[in-house]
Amino acid sequence: MRLAADLAVASRLADAAGEVLRRHFRQRLDVEAKADFSPVTVADREAEAAMREILEADRPKDGIVGEEFGVTRPEARRLWVLDPIDGTRAFIAGRATFGTLIALIERGLPVLGIIDQPIAGERWVGQLGDWPGTRLNGVPIRVRACPGLQAAHLATTHPAAFSAVGHAAFHRVARSARDTLLGGDCHNYGLLAAGHLDLVIEEGLKLYDWAALVPVVLGAGGVMTDWRGEPLRVGSAGAVVAAGDRRVHAEVLAQLATWGP
Structure with a gap:
């Protein structure tokens, strides 16, 4: 039951980030360069802030690792890992190949993951443990065979x-x-x-x-x-x-x- 509750929280995180990103997509944005020269925009920061607000309210004992705002409660047994825009360069260029990444880590290993593409309306949800499987927009999916x-x-x-x-x-x-x-x-x-x-x-x-x-x-x-x-x-x-x-x-x-x- 705990993983189902965590999935509900993760889905809310993706919804919140997607609302922010759709508002900023293909709009004129100021682009800053971080210390590693990767780009960052207000959309990255607002989307992560929206997700952190939910976690602080619903999972206050869990840790958070985010690309834009760093680490909160790193000693926690459970860590939520957030990348508000994986593919910021694509986002800036107006390409809908970026995604929001949300993971839950327990004992050092990822047990739940979401890839959310809020423009195309595609959401991959992967779960390990009691309810294994991956779904794309709610439909189970599988990899394909390849001989070599x-x-x-x-x-x-x-x-x-x-x-x-x-x-x-x-x-x-x-x-x-x-x-x-x-x-x-x-x-x-x-x-x-x-x-x-x-x-x-x-x-x-x-x-x-x-x-x-x-x-x-x-x-x-x-x-x-x-x-x-x-x-x-x-x-x-x-x-x-x-x-x-x-x-x-x-x-x-x-x-x-x-x-x-």
Whole structure:
């Protein structure tokens, strides 16, 4: 019952963020550069503030990790992880491929995740534990079978997001894949869970970038790990591999075996 109640809270968070983002989408916005040179707008901050207000009222003992406002109660056993706009550059450009990411972490592992695209009206909800499964707008979805890397449709947001070593490792995989699509941010993981993509590889992600994606991919029958095949948990380096078919995942890990730390 607790997970069902948490899902209701998470859905309210997505609704609140979506209301803010629809109001600002394709409007003239001032864009600031953060310390890491990534862009941020008033929409990012207002959406996260709206979600935090709900959590402070409904889950006052839980911790919060947000991209824009940092960490609250980091010692808490349960952490809500918020990324109000994953894909701020796409949002600024008026592309509806960004998403709001909401995750619940217990004992260091994500157990619930939402990818919400408020413009297209698409919401992926992934749950692990007592009620496993992933749904897109309430309809159960599954990953698709793929016999091997040569048949795989691979996606990543942008090669520039990789380190030099990471880019070389990614390029080895991309040369073997059927094709490679660029762009898409968190949307790629939702498409993988729904059986439209086979593989997503990225590096340098923060906790709020990947936490919500894990339950969505795993709940749909896929696999998502770091580049060494280890489960993603609080403290993971942020180099991720998501695949719909374990055969593809195993091939990719072999290709990435020479990747550095």
